[in-house]
Amino acid sequence: MFSRPLSHGARLAPLEVWHADELADHMDRAREHIRPWVGPTFVTDDVDGARATLTRYADRRARDAGGLFGIWRDDVLVGGVLFTTFDAAAGTCEVGCWTEPAAQGHGLVTRACTVLLDWALVTRGLHRAEWQCRADNERSAAVARRLGMTLEGVRREAWSFQGDRYDQQLWAVLAHEWRPGP
Ligand SMILES: CC(C)(COP(=O)(O)OP(=O)(O)OC[C@H]1O[C@@H](n2cnc3c(N)ncnc32)[C@H](O)[C@@H]1OP(=O)(O)O)[C@@H](O)C(=O)NCCC(=O)NCCS
Numbered sequence: 203m204f205s206r207p208l209s210h211g212a213r214l215a216p217l218e219v220w221h222a223d224e225l226a227d228h229m230d231r232a233r234e235h236i237r238p239w240v241g242p243t244f245v246t247d248d249v250d251g252a253r254a255t256l257t258r259y260a261d262r263r264a265r266d267a268g269g270l271f272g273i274w275r276d277d278v279l280v281g282g283v284l285f286t287t288f289d290a291a292a293g294t295c296e297v298g299c300w301t302e303p304a305a306q307g308h309g310l311v312t313r314a315c316t317v318l319l320d321w322a323l324v325t326r327g328l329h330r331a332e333w334q335c336r337a338d339n340e341r342s343a344a345v346a347r348r349l350g351m352t353l354e355g356v357r358r359e360a361w362s363f364q365g366d367r368y369d370q371q372l373w374a375v376l377a378h379e380w381r382p383g384p
Pocket of ligand 1: 235236239240298299300301302305306307308309310311312313334335336339341342345348
């Protein structure tokens with residue numbers, strides 16, 4: 203019902219429990235594309251798994267501790283952005299993202315993250331927004347860079363995937379550095 207236009211016929215809107223069937227269908231298109239890069243609990247196999255993700259984030263949203271937002275293009279769910287964490291008292295949050303392959307490369311994620319960061323850093327008055335990604339996730343690091351974030355450091359071998367360990371980058375932008383794009 204409530205959505206924000208992005209571009210290319212896409213819109214950003216809250217991704218809620220009643221979207222479980224849509225999220226499950228989208229996961230069928232996105233699963234192998236996102237699996238190496240996102241937390242394992244986010245990669246679900248069926249409608250019950252999708253509903254569990256949505257319920258988890260609905261609970262975080264109710265506690266003002268996170269949030270999940272979908273990107274729909276031509277009324278098909280093609281990806282999303284999220285507050286993995288949101289802590290108003292501490293003045294910090296962490297933002298994340300994903301898309302299915304067909305929606306990648308159009309600037310939709312950068313635009314959607316801009317909406318979240320503007321809300322967190324301006325409307326809600328948070329001081330610091332973080333971004334974490336595997337150090338070899340070039341597309342994710344490129345989004346952080348486009349958002350004006352600074353690479354603050356590397357958590358060595360902090361990311362575990364299929365028996366191997368990978369370095370993890372920490373990016374962040376502070377409220378006084380935040381300049382939303384056009
Ligand atoms: C990370 C991920 C979400 C990035 O998606 P993306 O589509 O590359 O990101 P953007 O929305 O910023 O799009 C950037 C591309 O659109 C282009 N673009 C077009 N218009 C643009 C605009 N107005 N603003 C920004 N980019 C624009 C950019 O030039 C860029 O193209 P290029 O990659 O060919 O150089 C995606 O690769 C993904 O889902 N990966 C797997 C899951 C994952 O890694 N999630 C993050 C975990 S940390």
